[in-house]
Amino acid sequence: MxxxxxxxxxxxxxxxxxxxxxxxxxxxxxxxxxxxxxxxxxxxxxxxxxxxxxxxxxxxxxxxxxxxxxxxxxxGSDVASVLEQLTSLAAGSGRLRTRPGPRDPDMRAARVCYNHLAGARAVQLYDSLCRRGALTVGADGITLTASGHALVEGMDIDLAALKAARAPLCRECLDWSERRTHLAGSLGRALFSSMEERGWLKRIEGSRTVRFTRAGAAAFDAAFPPPDAPAAAG
Missing domain, CATH: 1.10.10.10 (Winged helix-like DNA-binding domain superfamily/Winged helix DNA-binding domain)
Incomplete structure (x- = not known):
């Protein structure tokens, strides 16, 4: 063997x-x-x-x-990443457990994946960072660019401390409901914590679901605009 x-x-x-x-x-x-x-x-x-x-x-x-x-x-986060990707694989193969209830759409929109944001909102964040050149994706994974440094530090995130830690700064995580990439790693965790501290979102007790406040959703869309968002006035 x-x-x-x-x-x-x-x-x-x-x-x-x-x-x-x-x-x-x-x-x-x-x-x-x-x-x-x-x-x-x-x-x-x-x-x-x-x-x-x-x-x-x-x-x-x-x-x-x-x-x-x-x-x-x-x-650790490696275990969480494997579980999230297995969930995506199971969903893609049609192996679904039915859990009816009003929270299901909310969980698909935004939820916590161990320590970072997942769901449609997380994919929006990742895609926005890529479109704006804050993240580049290559054979070696995801890299935070110089413009990305400025954007992230604008959210009061200490990048020097993140880089000094042993955990990877940026990691890809396959979103089980969107079946697209969202951002994990220490940066994904720090962005989620920053949004919590700013009051943009709150966790729903007894669930992985997180819900954005009205003001938080507007702030999130301003910081990480979706592709169809109107251009800001010059």
Whole structure:
């Protein structure tokens, strides 16, 4: 047998329906307790504990203790990226779970993908940055240009601190609902945090959905205009 990465082992961890529900719940970026994850997965706390042990042993989740409580998170942004892309693959192949309700259009419009913005709004942001030459896409991935530096710093983001960190500055993430690229990496995370701090958007409790305020949507469209937006007056 050939040596190499154990793709089958990771796939079997993700492929179990209960574990898939647990991992999807953690895409919100929030740390959740085993009890909360059991409810998300529709299983008993005892069964959830067994699944969580397997996920942690497989390097997909981390457990942190605070006092008497345990909190579970995804092991990192790489795990979140894989889950988002698997969701896109499942949707593209017609393997969909029906979850009726008024929040579905909102989730397609804007949601959190672990720690950055996803959905139609995120694709709008990415496309706007590319059209304006703030981002260039090549064989080595995404690069923030000099004009992009000025634009990002205008949102009070400390680029020097981001570049000093070990995490990649810009990463592509395939959006599961739009099936197009949105921006991840430390810059994607910083832009999402900046929008939260400015009050442009807020998270919906118990959901990955984020909702823009009326003023926030207008500010977002001004900062990252869609392709059909009228040109600003000179």
């Amino acid at each position: 050939k040596e190499g990465a154990d793709i089958a082992g990771i796939a079997s961890l993700i492929g179990d329906p209960a574990r898939a529900n647990i991992l999807t719940a953690l895409l919100s970026g929030k740390a959740l307790t085993p009890g909360e994850l059991a409810r998300e997965a529709g299983i008993t706390p005892q069964t959830a504990s067994s699944h969580l042990a397997k996920l942690e042993a497989g390097g997909l989740t981390l457990t942190r203790r605070q006092g008497r409580h345990r909190y579970v998170t995804l092991a």
